[in-house]
Amino acid sequence: MDKELPEGIGKLGWTVGLATFLDGVVEGKQLFKVEPGNCCDHALEQASVLLDSARRASFIGVMDDEPVLVWASHFLSEMAKAVIDDAHMGMQEKTEPV
Template sequence: MDKVLPERTGTLGLTIGSASCLDGVIQGKRLFRVEPGNCCDHAIEQASVLMDCSRRASFIGVMDDEPVLVWASHFLCEMAKALMDDAHMGMRKHR
């Protein structure tokens, strides 16, 4: 496989599109999946942003007794994990 990436792509590789998040109603089905072919550098940056948003929502949700913010934090964490997992798989493939 050719390991040369497009010029505008970061140095870590590309997402492979196998990580997913958030359980669906049907057992074994997931609601969201990371799209293949995205820059791993950017995916990691976005995961960091999601984690920061999650941290803030969690803190405010607990302090202000807002369960909806705690749930939002849970969903954001799942999305961040999927991005990180997929970026990691893409970086291993890029080696």
């Protein structure tokens, strides 16, 4: 990756690509994984957007009796957790971009 990055990009570190989400049909297998080498700053911003979407879907789903929105909230929350967990690992390691 080009070492000449814009100011402030990656100051918290880079995702490591270890966090997974959404169980697969085979025990112990996950369907999705966070990609390594993403800026933790940006990853955390995106996790915030995912959590806000989950909050809204959950509220509307409960208030309007729409179970599909409650399930969407569950999956968005799981995705956001994986992004936050992976960014946290990257911030602890202070890894270089992949």
